[in-house]
Every structure is written in structure tokens, then in C-alpha cells.
Amino acid sequence: MAQEASSSTSSKTISLKTGDGEIFEIEASAAKQMKTVQRLIDDLGDDITIPLHNVFSKELPKIIEYYKKDITGEITKDFEAEFVKDLNDDEVKVLFLAANYLDANKLFEFLSQNIADRLESKSVEYVRKYFGVENDFTPEEESKLREERAWSFRGIKEDE
């Protein structure tokens, strides 16, 4: 609960509190990479536990893990592949939205590429559901458009 003062001046830690009430520690240099967090630190000071209403205890540790690697310059293609390996599409989406809320650019870019890779061969219905987009076509309009774009449906399974 109380923040731990680090002995070395370069590794001050910041306390972050998730929307569901859990507290995690992060190094100040990592916090700098999340612009939202940095803004809150600038406003509230770095001795206070920073509240993050829209990030939850399931995601934050993963995000902290990413930036821990980032500040030591250890982010490689292998690390990134491993990082998302066991996440399903919805879990990646939640992480992605958290990265957006935190204004954590590097993670945001990496996850947006990963989601793009996951969606590349998916069906239209899957993508609609995934982004919560309503189908505002009439059945006639949609079938006409699908016919025009038939080439883009080649090799794609139309179920989820």
C-alpha cells in the first residue's frame, strides 16, 4: 500500500491502483513510457498511488512486464511472439484498449500489428463482432457488395 522508496536514485518506483482495487509497482522510467500515467504523476506527484480506473488487475501485470523489458532494451521479436502466444483474440483486444488508455505507444503499435495479423484471414461477421460494428447494409446491398469484392473472399472461411 505504501510506496517503497528505492535506495538507488535511478530506480524510483510508482504505485499504480487498478480499477478493481489492486496495487502494482512500476519503475519510474517505465511509467514514463505510459503518457497517461506520467501525466497523472505530474499532476498528483510520484508519492501518491496513481489510480487507473480503466485498467484492471488482469491486464496491468502484463503491461508492466512489457515495459520492464523495454527499459532494459530487451524487446525482441521472440519476446513479442512469446508475449502474445497464449492470449486469445479477446484478451489481446483488452490489452490493446488498456495500452490505448495508458497512451503506451510502443505496446499500442505492437498489439495493433498483432491484432491485424489475427484478423487478416477472418470473416466479415467475425470482424463486426470483434469491433462491435453494426451492419447497416440491407441484405441486397450487402450481397451486391460481396459479389463485387468476390476476389477478396477467396480462401476465406465465412464462419467464425
Add this chain to the structure above:
Amino acid sequence: MASTSRNEKKVSGANNYIPESIVFPILSKLPVKSLKRFSCVSKSWTHLFENPVFINMFRKNLVSKSHSLYNDDDDDVYFVLHQYVHSFRWDFYVLCGEKFEYKLKMDLPSSFHIRVIRILGSAMNGVFCIYDCDNHTMAALWNPATEEVKVIPPGSAEFQGQFTTEIVLHGFGYDHVTDDYKLIQHVSYITFNESSDDIHGLFWEIYSLKSNSWKKFNFDIPVRGWITGSDVYLNGECHWWGKVNNESYLVSFNLCKEAFLITPSPIENVQDGDVDLVVLYGHVAMISNRNKTSFQISILGEFGVKESWIKLFDVEPLSGIEQPIGTVMKGKIFFRKKDGELAYIDLITGLIQEIGIEGGKSWCQMVIYKKNLRRFGAINM
């Protein structure tokens, strides 16, 4: 009652709904085929490529992807400028540096006695194919790093009094599957008449450096729309702009498979010289309307699909610019200025930079050259 249910519908959608500002960064990383399919998701998604915010992100992603693919900091990749000076004198320069500020004049081999020199394709694999624009039977392969010259032997064309034999080189490139350099040319026997021309026979032939011989084929490929039209080589394929029955096509010839694919032009009524083919961010692209003051650059998303040409840039008229040379290098498009100087525009930043060379009035060609110390002899078996 009705309004309540509509609100309910909105609320259930809102739980899941993600705004465009967050969706675009994901979508802009997708290939053209996926994006065109997802245009069926909703009405606003149909117009993605017309949305300037989206196109901007899409372009930026193409740029960063191409940097990682093509190793922009590859020291051995240069750009060779070739131009006509006067009295059949030709200058070859190797250009390198961030702003192409380093110029090295290249000496052509003394054995070259070609009057109207033109480069076919590019020298991405270290070898140039130089030929005489007036007489395509005069062609040679040249590796400047090893100083080797290989004169291309004649093909199967016959020369007889009663007709004109027309030979047109179409493409040159490297076949990584068979480790060979290949050329493709078209031969036709024509009688020129008052009203129309009679074609007595025609065929295609492919030259292989390995076998040092030509092989005939009976493909039905569209021939080059105009002799001085551009051609590009990319990833084992030669691409040129072809014409059949007044319809224009991008022809893509795969050197490895010795097969071809055609893609219809996105614009109608292409006149000679209207269009240039270039390689942009690792994709085949076209510069259209280049004879006018403003022009467009479009990339091809999916070979064979007319609908997959995506317009990336609309270049506004710029004062002082006469005409694009028809070359794009590292996302920079090269021009001749009204004062004769050569310059380029960085398509992303819009910055214009002169390169300190005057452009020849006619004939200014730039190709990619990557040094290759491997001798022809190593390939010729």
C-alpha cells in the same frame, strides 16, 4: 416503446463498440485484400480508402514495413542515373547518400558501341542489361563490380526481305530458383501497309545466361504499350505496361515459373507516356497523368485484381517542376525542374531536394543498383 428498444440496441452495441481512432491503427496494418473484404462490414468501412486519416496511416505503415524489408541502411544499394548528354554521349552516375549527394561517374566498358543506350529493368542483383533502343538485338549484360560484359547472342528471329522483323525487349531479371539471369523479348514479323499492318508471325523468347541461349514460347501476353515505356523488376517478376485492343494492362511475368498474370489498368484511355511503372515501398505502383502538372501514384494491392489499385498520393502542381522522370527511390519521386536541374520530392514529408545534377533533355533513367561481386562465370555452367 419503439424508441426504448432502439436505445437498448444502442446500449448493447456500445459495450463492444470501439471508436475509429482506435480501429484505424489496426486496420491500416492489414493487406489490401483483407481491407477490401472488410469493406462489407459496414457502410463507413466501405469508404476507408477515401478517408484521408486512414490513407495517411496506411501509407505510414507501408513506409515502415518497406524499411524493414529492404534494409534501407544497406550500404551496397545505390541508384544509378543514366542520361543522354549530347552527340550520343551518355553519362552514368552512381548516386548514394541520404540526399543522393554523393555522385560517382561510372565508365561504361569500352566494348560498348551502343548508340542509344537504355537500361532494361533494374540492377538490383548487380547486373545491368544495357541495350540499344533503336535495335534491341544489340544488348549486353554488365556487372560493373566485376567488370564483366556479356554480349547477348541473337535469338531465333529471322530477317527476310518481304517483312520487317520487330524485336522488343520486355524484361530482365534474376531467377533465384535456378540462379540465373533471364531476358524476355517479343518478336514479330510485320508488313507495313497503307491502311493497316499485317502481322505474319510472332513469338516470345526467353534468354538464360546459364545456357547462353534463347528458348521460344507461344504465350499470349500483351506487348509493351509503347517502346520507351517503363518496366520494373521486383522479386523475380518483370512488370511492364501492355496494350491489347486499346485496353491497357499491367503485365507481370514470373521469371522463375515462366508464367504471366495481367491486371487491368485502373484508368481508361491510357495514352503513350501517360503512365510510368515504379516500385514504391516494395509494391508495384504506377504514376499516372505524368504528362500533366498534377499526377497520382497508386500501388497495386493484389495482382490480377483491377479493384485493388489503391491511390496513395495526389501530387499537386508544383512551380518549377517540369516533369517526373518516372522513377521512385526510397519513397522519393524524381523530377526534372524547369531550369534543367534534377530534384526529388519526399512523398511523405513533401520536402523537395535538388541533387546537383542537370537532367538531360530527353532520356533520364534511374535504376536501383546493388553491388554484386559474383562473376558471370560462376553462373554460366
